[in-house]
Amino acid sequence: ADADKRIDGKAFAESLRAQVGDAAAAFEKLAGRKAGLAVVLVGEDPASQVYVRSKGKQTLASGMESFEHKLPADTSEAELLAMVARLNADPAVDGILVQLPLPDHIDEQKVIAAISPDKDVDGFHVTNAGRLAVGQPGFVPCTPLGCLMLLKDRLGSLSGLDAVVIGRSNIVGKPMAQLLLAESCTVTVAHSRTKDLADVVRRADIVVAAVGRPEMVKGGWIKPGATVIDVGINRVPGAEEGKTRLVGDVDYADALPVAGAITPVPGGVGPMTIAVLLRNTLVAAHRNAGIALDQ
Numbered sequence: 001a002d003a004d005k006r007i008d009g010k011a012f013a014e015s016l017r018a019q020v021g022d023a024a025a026a027f028e029k030l031a032g033r034k035a036g037l038a039v040v041l042v043g044e045d046p047a048s049q050v051y052v053r054s055k056g057k058q059t060l061a062s063g064m065e066s067f068e069h070k071l072p073a074d075t076s077e078a079e080l081l082a083m084v085a086r087l088n089a090d091p092a093v094d095g096i097l098v099q100l101p102l103p104d105h106i107d108e109q110k111v112i113a114a115i116s117p118d119k120d121v122d123g124f125h126v127t128n129a130g131r132l133a134v135g136q137p138g139f140v141p142c143t144p145l146g147c148l149m150l151l152k153d154r155l156g157s158l159s160g161l162d163a164v165v166i167g168r169s170n171i172v173g174k175p176m177a178q179l180l181l182a183e184s185c186t187v188t189v190a191h192s193r194t195k196d197l198a199d200v201v202r203r204a205d206i207v208v209a210a211v212g213r214p215e216m217v218k219g220g221w222i223k224p225g226a227t228v229i230d231v232g233i234n235r236v237p238g239a240e241e242g243k244t245r246l247v248g249d250v251d252y253a254d255a256l257p258v259a260g261a262i263t264p265v266p267g268g269v270g271p272m273t274i275a276v277l278l279r280n281t282l283v284a285a286h287r288n289a290g291i292a293l294d295q
């Protein structure tokens with residue numbers, strides 16, 4: 001039935017958060033302190049404010065310490081770099097997240113490079129990107145790692161499956177492709193210059209769409225029985241005048257009858273991102289404190 005095809009990311013994220021909560025309590029007993037996540041927000045971008053608030057709330061709810069630093073939009077690059085340096089040196093801070101995008105006058109790559117790779121729970125530092133590429137332990141970007149967890153939960157082994165990732169950004173597409181390669185998938189990465197995208201997608205047992213184009217992927221592009229992970233979060237005009245609604249990069253209603261399993265938007269990949277961030281922070285805390293974590 002179509003209902004069984006729906007991959008419930010919200011429920012999965014809830015159980016992951018519960019697991020993290022248990023492990024965070026155990027960490028506190030062993031380490032004599034809570035695991036801590038610092039989140040830095042520069043400026044007043046409304047979407048970023050919502051993300052930062054919900055990260056803070058969920059960090060506290062998991063029994064970890066949350067340090068929120070809200071800086072004005074005219075903060076200089078030097079001031080932000082100084083804040084990152086302070087957080088790098090602070091033993092109460094296990095993970096550091098600088099909310100992107102940053103204002104135009106600040107070089108994002110420079111700020112990411114300043115974060116200690118061992119506190120880079122977003123996994124955006126080149127050191128962590130390199131570790132992922134060569135198969136060393138490090139931090140993996142939260143959204144693609146969440147996608148991989150949903151895939152493995154649904155499919156078990158991914159070995160030998162044909163996977164197509166649509167999108168090649170540093171935060172989603174590229175790390176997703178690396179993760180699938182590490183699981184022994186045959187990986188194709190598609191992007192805006194890809195020819196005959198529908199034909200490329202039709203070969204795939206696994207489709208991960210991370211494009212940012214509302215409902216671009218149609219049911220007719222999907223191989224019957226394929227598993228579809230929709231990363232896209234796109235706001236479009238709703239049925240009622242003046243209202244909006246969220247849709248993914250996949251035309252869900254069109255793809256549902258063809259796919260073997262598919263994530264909805266909202267309630268699919270979206271809730272996984274923060275849950276994985278909390279997990280990464282807990283892993284960082286264990287490494288920083290030299291305490292083993294069996295996971």
Ligand code: NDP
Pocket residue numbers: 143166167168169170171172173190191192193194197210211212213231232233234269270271273
């Ligand atoms: P980017 O804009 O950085 O990357 C989009 C990618 O899609 C690019 O590689 C681009 O190709 C490719 N692309 C654009 N148009 C087409 C097209 N017509 N056909 C094929 N490929 C195309 O986006 P992100 O990776 O940051 O995010 C992707 C989506 O995922 C967005 O909707 C975003 O909101 C969502 N997202 C959701 C998260 C969550 O669930 N928590 C977290 C992060 C993102 P090219 O490189 O050639 O330009």
